[in-house]
Amino acid sequence: MKMMSLIVPCYNEEPTVPIFFDAVEKVFANNPDTFKDVRHEYLFINDGSSDATLTEFRKLHTAHPELVHYLSFSRNFGKEAGLAAGLQHANGDYVAVMDVDLQDPPELLPQMLSLLESGNYDCVGTMREDRKSEPAIRSFLSRSFYTVINKVSKVQIIPNARDYRLMTRQMVDAILELPEYNRFSKGIFNWVGFRTTYLKFKNAPRAAGETHWSFWQLFNYSIEAIVDFSDVPLKIATFTGGLFAFLSIIGMIIVIARKLLLGNSVSGWASVVTIMLFIGGIQLFCLGIIGNYIGKIYLETKHRPQYIIQEKK
Missing domain, CATH: 3.90.550.10 (Spore Coat Polysaccharide Biosynthesis Protein SpsA; Chain A)
Structure with a gap:
């Protein structure tokens, strides 16, 4: 049976x-x-x-x-x-x-x-x-x-x-x-x-x-599920970082060209600070994604038991 x-x-x-x-x-x-x-x-x-x-x-x-x-x-x-x-x-x-x-x-x-x-x-x-x-x-x-x-x-x-x-x-x-x-x-x-x-x-x-x-527990569970079964968040972080690195190079070229051709200093410090803060936020966001994966690697390498049984019948 x-x-x-x-x-x-x-x-x-x-x-x-x-x-x-x-x-x-x-x-x-x-x-x-x-x-x-x-x-x-x-x-x-x-x-x-x-x-x-x-x-x-x-x-x-x-x-x-x-x-x-x-x-x-x-x-x-x-x-x-x-x-x-x-x-x-x-x-x-x-x-x-x-x-x-x-x-x-x-x-x-x-x-x-x-x-x-x-x-x-x-x-x-x-x-x-x-x-x-x-x-x-x-x-x-x-x-x-x-x-x-x-x-x-x-x-x-x-x-x-x-x-x-x-x-x-x-x-x-x-x-x-x-x-x-x-x-x-x-x-x-x-x-x-x-x-x-x-x-x-x-x-x-x-x-x-x-x-x-x-x-909050359901939200965390959802994040865990996505991280456990996909590396797309890491690819998003890589793409975002590469995109903003490219845009920053374009911005540097524009600033240097403006200084050489027009001879005046760049105005609009508020906008510059805003952009810097935005890029800094993107960087922290990407670091958070990477940190989540690293944290999971850390837990896996400890080889701790998933549970401890106190009583069994």
């Missing part, structure tokens, strides 16, 4: 854990024919929660020791670390990645499994049909992010795609061969290739609690 591992990263999700568990168990109970040859297990990841999320994991493990397993980090390492830990410790022939807030509908699992078992696909991902429940500014920025990253990166990211997906063991093993410290899972899932199809679903509110992603 094959095994399906459900990876569920959690951060301060105390109220949602039991709701999620009951909802997913109901799906398995209601589809006995689909899952007759597949048993399942849960692998919850406690990403340094400050509430009683870990307590909920312990309760579930005590009640279902063969069904529920968990990893608890020593501190908050971020969702990407949680996903990496889950993939590294999952033993299933099929591996699913899910959010605990039930915005990833577990009702899709039977259809996802059927598609994988057909042999036509190695991965079944999911994507939202719309973003109606989100603030307009957040939806606009999300669309802008996908537009930008798909223009500057060779790896195409599906707009509105979720991390929620079911993968074969072969695809998971391929993902595990990527050892980088800086990770953007949506890009990694696409970078490794394999035959992938997507199921659409309507956006749903959280089952309980509140989102822990602030606007």
Whole structure:
């Protein structure tokens, strides 16, 4: 009998854990024919929660020791670390990645499994049909992010795609061969290739609690994704620096020619200072881009672990 591992990263999700568990168990109970040859297990990841999320994991493990397993980090390492830990410790022939807030509908699992078992696909991902429940500014920025990253990166990211997906063991093993410290899972899932199809679903509110992603965190996550999967920002910095170096040479020639031909000093100090400040800003902008890449190289060369496990069941 094959095994399906459900990876569920959690951060301060105390109220949602039991709701999620009951909802997913109901799906398995209601589809006995689909899952007759597949048993399942849960692998919850406690990403340094400050509430009683870990307590909920312990309760579930005590009640279902063969069904529920968990990893608890020593501190908050971020969702990407949680996903990496889950993939590294999952033993299933099929591996699913899910959010605990039930915005990833577990009702899709039977259809996802059927598609994988057909042999036509190695991965079944999911994507939202719309973003109606989100603030307009957040939806606009999300669309802008996908537009930008798909223009500057060779790896195409599906707009509105979720991390929620079911993968074969072969695809998971391929993902595990990527050892980088800086990770953007949506890009990694696409970078490794394999035959992938997507199921659409309507956006749903959280089952309980509140989102822990602030606007600033999402913005930083977007920047990380672009830097991780494209060197175009470096090319932009190089082009911008070269352009302004060329313009400065033209400007020098004009100033010298004016002095030699007209014999008067150059007027307009305000405009000169403005131009200098503008060019200085461009230089700092380019240095910031380069610094971001250097910072990532620095983190990679340290070879620090992506996470530290404090408790494991």
